[in-house]
Amino acid sequence: MSVIRLENVGFTYQKGMPDEKTAVSEVSLTFKEGSFVGVIGHTGSGKSTLIQMLNGLIKPTAGSVFIDDEDIWSDTSKLRDKRFKVGLVLQYPEYQLFEETVKKDIAFGPRNLGLSEEEIEERIIEAAGYLHLSPELLERSPFDLSGGEKRRAAIAGVLAMRPDVLVLDEPTAGLDPKGRKDILEVIDNYHRKENKTIILVSHSMDDVARYADTVLVMNSGKVMYYDTVEEVFKHSSELRETGLNIPTVTDILLTLNERGIGVDTDIYTVEKAADTITAAVKREVHI
Amino acid sequence: MRDITLGQYINGDSPIHRLDPRVRLILTLVYIIILFSFKSILQMILALVFILIAYAIVKIPLKMLLKSLKPIIPIVLFTSILNMFFISGDVVFSFWKISVTKQGLYYAALMSLRVICLLAGSSLLTYTSTPIELTGALESLFKPLTKLGFPVNDLAMMMTIALRFIPTLLEETDKIMAAQKSRGANLDTGKLFERIKALTPILIPLFVSAFRRADELALAMECRCYNGGEGRTRLNELRLKRSDLKATLVFCLFCVLLVLAGKI
Numbered sequence: 001m002s003v004i005r006l007e008n009v010g011f012t013y014q015k016g017m018p019d020e021k022t023a024v025s026e027v028s029l030t031f032k033e034g035s036f037v038g039v040i041g042h043t044g045s046g047k048s049t050l051i052q053m054l055n056g057l058i059k060p061t062a063g064s065v066f067i068d069d070e071d072i073w074s075d076t077s078k079l080r081d082k083r084f085k086v087g088l089v090l091q092y093p094e095y096q097l098f099e100e101t102v103k104k105d106i107a108f109g110p111r112n113l114g115l116s117e118e119e120i121e122e123r124i125i126e127a128a129g130y131l132h133l134s135p136e137l138l139e140r141s142p143f144d145l146s147g148g149e150k151r152r153a154a155i156a157g158v159l160a161m162r163p164d165v166l167v168l169d170e171p172t173a174g175l176d177p178k179g180r181k182d183i184l185e186v187i188d189n190y191h192r193k194e195n196k197t198i199i200l201v202s203h204s205m206d207d208v209a210r211y212a213d214t215v216l217v218m219n220s221g222k223v224m225y226y227d228t229v230e231e232v233f234k235h236s237s238e239l240r241e242t243g244l245n246i247p248t249v250t251d252i253l254l255t256l257n258e259r260g261i262g263v264d265t266d267i268y269t270v271e272k273a274a275d276t277i278t279a280a281v282k283r284e285v286h287i
Numbered sequence: 288m289r290d291i292t293l294g295q296y297i298n299g300d301s302p303i304h305r306l307d308p309r310v311r312l313i314l315t316l317v318y319i320i321i322l323f324s325f326k327s328i329l330q331m332i333l334a335l336v337f338i339l340i341a342y343a344i345v346k347i348p349l350k351m352l353l354k355s356l357k358p359i360i361p362i363v364l365f366t367s368i369l370n371m372f373f374i375s376g377d378v379v380f381s382f383w384k385i386s387v388t389k390q391g392l393y394y395a396a397l398m399s400l401r402v403i404c405l406l407a408g409s410s411l412l413t414y415t416s417t418p419i420e421l422t423g424a425l426e427s428l429f430k431p432l433t434k435l436g437f438p439v440n441d442l443a444m445m446m447t448i449a450l451r452f453i454p455t456l457l458e459e460t461d462k463i464m465a466a467q468k469s470r471g472a473n474l475d476t477g478k479l480f481e482r483i484k485a486l487t488p489i490l491i492p493l494f495v496s497a498f499r500r501a502d503e504l505a506l507a508m509e510c511r512c513y514n515g516g517e518g519r520t521r522l523n524e525l526r527l528k529r530s531d532l533k534a535t536l537v538f539c540l541f542c543v544l545l546v547l548a549g550k551i
Contacts, residue, residue, distance in 0.1 A: 096463060096470070108467075108470055109470040112471030112472060
C-alpha cells in the first residue's frame, strides 16, 4: 500500500519565459490509503497537471511529491519503480493502444514490470475480468473495437499492473451514458474488492457524490476544499458561485430553499433528498 | 519536447512584429547573404550589434537568445579550433607541433561571429513571424510562378497545414509518451536497438492519430466547400505600409555602413 503526500507543490509552464503560466501552486495534501478521492475543478484549474505530478511524469517546479515518505525526485533511477505503484489513466487513454491484439496491449505494462509469462497471463485475465472484456475480444485488434471497448481495453492495460494507487483523468469523457456507468462501476468495484486508493478526476458532481468518499476541489491552481464529501458539499452555494457544478439534487434543494421552501441543503444523494422533500411537502400541506 | 526555442514564435507587439512578413523574410535573407559575403571582423561586429538592437526592439530577453544559441556551441568551438590550428601565417605562440597563428585566430573569431549572427538573425524571423504569416509571405512572393503552371496555392495550403500540425503532433507525442511511461515504458536507457524498439508504442499511436486527423480535416474542408486554391482570397491581405519602407531604409543604411566599414 502506498501513501502519496504533496508538500507545497507548484508547477509553472515555460518558467522564465514571457509567456510563463502557473498551473498549480502551493498544494499540500495527503491521499490516504484506500480512499476514493474525487478531484473537481474548472478546465484549466490545474487538475491534470497535478495528477501528472503524482507519478513523476512532470517534475514540480516547487515543492516535493512523496510516495511512502520518499521524495520521488530524490533518485531519478528509481522513478520508474514509483510509476508502477501509481497507475495513471490519462484523458482519452484509448490513444495509447498500439499492439496487434488487445491481449498483447494489456500485457505491455506487466511485461515492463518484468513479470513471468504465467503471471502476465494471470494479470490479463484479472484485468479483463474487471473490465468485462470477453476472451474473444482479447484476440481482436484494438483498432477494430468500438469507442467504449477501446476505453475499457486501455484502462485494463493500467489495471493489469495492479497499482496501489489508481489515478484516472476523466475516464468517462466522450462516452454515452451506459459507457460512463460501466466504467464508473468497474472503478468502484476495483476499489471495493482490492481496497486500493482511487483518485478520479471528473466534471460530473453526481458521479463524485455517488462514488467518492473524499473531494478535492481545485480552483485556479490552488486547493479550494479537500475534505469528506459531506463537508465539501456543505459549501454548495460557494461552489456554485465559483461556477462549478454541484450534484443535481443539491442544486434542486438550494433552488427550493431560495424559493422559500425550507429543505435541508447539505444533501447530495437522491435518497436523502427525497426524504427532505417529502418532509417539506408534508409540512406545507399541514399549513 | 517543449524546450526547443529555435523556430518558435513569441507573441508580441513590437515594430518588427508589425512589419509585413514579406519584408521580414527578404531582409532576413539579405542579412544572411551579407554575413557570407563580408569578410572583415569589424563588419561582423557591426552585424552582431545590428541584430542585438533588433532583439532589444522586439524585447526578447537575452536569456532566450542564449538558450537558442546553446545547441550550436559545439559547432562554433569545433570550427574555431580547426581554424586556429590549421591556418598558416604569423605564429603567435606554439607548443609541440601545433602553432597558433594570427590569421588563424582572426578566422576563428570571424567564423564564430558569423555563425552566431546567422542563428540570431534567422531566429529573429521565426520569433516574430507566425508560421501562417511566413507561408503567406512565401505564397505572395512565389505568385508570379503560377503563370508557369506551378501550383503555388496548393503548395501554400500544404505548408500551412503541415506547420499548423507541428504543435498538435508534438502535443500528441507528449501525451502518448506520458501514457506509455505510465505503463512503465523505458525510453531513456538501454542499447540502441532496444531504444529503437521502445519507440514502437509511441510511433504506432502517433501514426494512427495523424491519419485520423488528416481524415477529419479533409472532411471538414470538404464540408466547407474547399476545392483547390485557385481564386481564393486571404483573410489578411498583405499590404506594404509606410513602416515597411522605413524598416527597409534603416536596413539599407546598415548595409552602406557595412560597406564603408569594409573600406577601412
